[in-house]
Amino acid sequence: MIYKRKVQFYETDAQGIVHHSNYPRYFEEARGYYLEKLGYPYDKVRKDLKTDIVLLELIIEYKKPLYFGDSFEIKFGISEMDKFFFSFEYTVIKNSSIIATGKTKHACLNRNTGKIISIPDILRSKLHGT
Amino acid sequence: MIYKRKVQFYETDAQGIVHHSNYPRYFEEARGYYLEKLGYPYDKVRKDLKTDIVLLELIIEYKKPLYFGDSFEIKFGISEMDKFFFSFEYTVIKNSSIIATGKTKHACLNRNTGKIISIPDILRSKLHGT
Amino acid sequence: MIYKRKVQFYETDAQGIVHHSNYPRYFEEARGYYLEKLGYPYDKVRKDLKTDIVLLELIIEYKKPLYFGDSFEIKFGISEMDKFFFSFEYTVIKNSSIIATGKTKHACLNRNTGKIISIPDILRSKLHGT
């Protein structure tokens, strides 16, 4: 899937580039877009399934900077999924040039108990369909 | 009261200065420090009194920039308080020079109902003592 | 003009609502959108005119919260402009309900000297046209 975005001024730092701490936020936006496109947006996951999706691992390789005003896209999708865990992989691209790559690993939590649960079936089947 | 702070790199923007959206965060830090010094930290307010403190109004005048590495202080205190509302005023100072001034107005919410409540007595008496 | 936006998860706080420090960022996004629609995006202002637009004053009244997943719009436009200064006013709206109102006052800086300059003619004429 592809998620498109522009750099906001408040995301830049005194090096004149996007601060690295925004990339995990861009990835989160992409995942939110993903769930929305599946017809099961994350706010619905949280309300209907009483499930939080948490981040367990984050890996980012920064290859080139993004600047204020840049338009970029994130190509991404699910790379792994088992009973409890699923991972996304991301490539941040600007003008056909790779800006960064990343990977995130997630689990689902029961919002009442705070315990990790197996991925709810309805969410799993949605994720599988992609 | 005085709250001291250093500028972090991730708070700067491509103009090379602290992005304006960090000042409300600095004020929040100052208020947190304030409640802590009163012996009634905000996490205790939230847990014991089931009370959220919310922001109703924010005013900031930006006079001079802050740069990465700057040390600054916030002189601040309660400027108004009635049954339901209380306000803080802030002066951000670097090397005896005024960087910014600000004001915030707050109310207390019952965390279960989400409704505004009169300022809890214990919190009021703490705030009055200052 | 109207700028549309969805709340991102990373913009929420432990009260379950959008943290107040995101509203100045939403306003900045709206202004960026505005300059883009005028055909004079802010990155061009910075590069071609060697001009930074800085924030001098910020006022926000928070009336109702925004939650994760909310879609909202910002109705906004220029409310004042003289030789040196210009102001925007904003109304944040969700489902016809006013969430917040705001005002920001700005000046232009020469990026080399860091001094306030009169609003560059080309920028002024663009802003006037709206």
Next chain:
Amino acid sequence: MIYKRKVQFYETDAQGIVHHSNYPRYFEEARGYYLEKLGYPYDKVRKDLKTDIVLLELIIEYKKPLYFGDSFEIKFGISEMDKFFFSFEYTVIKNSSIIATGKTKHACLNRNTGKIISIPDILRSKLHGT
């Protein structure tokens, strides 16, 4: 080295925990503290050596959440260094319990050319001394 910190309210999200995008910021704070303790703060590196330190890789494993009001510490230090690159490793600890571990890989850039340079001798000798 150990860097101590408290969780700020604006760092929490609607799950009631510190949003994962703050950990890279905590690591940056720790590195800033580190350079300061070496007697060569990063703003001096940037001004005197005309050198930016950039992030090339980021790895974080999130094991337990941090909550508003938590006090935590980051145990960290340089784990690798060659002519061009150096890495830090971090352990985030609360009450003797490991909250997260992380690693960052860095290079130095000439601020005028934007090109990667070998680690400046003075910076290298400082980093080696630790």
